[in-house]
Amino acid sequence: MxxxxxxxxxxxxxxxxxxxxxxxxxxxxxxxxxxxxxxxxxxxxxxxxxxxxxxxxxxxxxxxxxxxxxxxxxxxxxxxxxxxxxxxxxxxxxxxxxxxxxxxxxxxxxxxxxxxxxxxxxxxxxxxxxxxxKVALEPLDSKVNGEYLQAKMQKSARHIKTLLLDQTLVAGIGNIYADEILFASKINPLKLGNQLDLSEYTQIAQNATLILKKAIEYGGTTINSYQSEQGVDGRFQRELQVHTRAGQNCYLCGSKIVKIKVNGRGTYYCPKCQF
Ligand SMILES: [Zn+2]
CATH class of the missing domain: 3.20.190.10 (MutM-like, N-terminal)
Known part of the structure; x- marks a missing residue:
């Protein structure tokens, strides 16, 4: 998708x-x-x-x-x-x-x-x-910072991965980028919204901006049958740090990347770097 x-x-x-x-x-x-x-x-x-x-x-x-x-x-x-x-x-x-x-x-x-x-x-x-x-603000909007995400998510007992995918809270983060953002922020996808503090929400907001901007620069990510346009493949898949890397070594610590399901969505993370 x-x-x-x-x-x-x-x-x-x-x-x-x-x-x-x-x-x-x-x-x-x-x-x-x-x-x-x-x-x-x-x-x-x-x-x-x-x-x-x-x-x-x-x-x-x-x-x-x-x-x-x-x-x-x-x-x-x-x-x-x-x-x-x-x-x-x-x-x-x-x-x-x-x-x-x-x-x-x-x-x-x-x-x-x-x-x-x-x-x-x-x-x-x-x-x-x-x-x-119905479209919420997106991470590239300057109003979306740590305080903004905290206000939207800190009362929730849902997993942070699921909250990032909720398009009514923040728009435009899909499954691939949610995994990448949480890895860059060193946050376990199973942590709950009400377990994160402002500095963690700020990390998420900053990494979301960086990762989405970089992905746009690289023309997106081509996974499965998706092509942004005829003959144009996204090149961001070569930049992925965790998503699709189950069983491979973490680039930061060498531990094996794990794949789990969070609210039905395939989720990749490093158990050592993301706690
Ligand atoms: Zn790691």
């Missing part, structure tokens, strides 16, 4: 390829793929002729700015955006929406498991309504 750095990578690639292009046509192949009270013919009628004026990211949502409208795309499990030139475009049963753009470009939303979503909303109000109004 793409996480914040992968979605940011997709946004940056899309900006270089389709910013300023006009939407000449669109085909949507899956009913109910566009959320809210809009059917496919209505959507098509409204969006055709619009120009892609901006592409932004809020949490893991990709926001296509189309003058007074926005198209909000969430990739969920397996969604991907592909940009083709007309000459190399290929049809696929996994394309859920195909946009014909100016300059012979084609933009396709490809999703094998079909959990991805579109919301088509007004630019003026979309930040105040579902799904964007």
């Amino acid at each position: 793409p996480e914040l750095p992968e979605v940011e990578t997709v946004v940056r690639i899309l900006r270089t390829k389709i910013l300023g292009e006009q939407i000449l046509d669109v085909k949507v192949y899956l009913n109910k793929f566009i959320k809210g009270n809009i059917d496919i013919p209505e959507f098509r009628k409204d969006i055709v002729g619009r120009t892609i004026a901006g592409i932004e990211r809020i949490g893991k949502n990709i926001i296509f700015e189309l003058q007074d409208k926005v198209l909000i795309s969430h990739l969920r499990m397996t969604g991907k955006w592909f940009v083709f030139n007309k000459a190399n475009f290929f049809e696929s049963p996994h394309h859920l929406a195909v946009f014909t753009l100016s300059h012979d470009k084609i933009l396709a939303f490809h999703d094998v498991r079909k959990f991805g979503t579109f919301h088509y909303q007004d630019q003026e109000t979309y930040k105040t309504i579902d799904p964007i109004n």
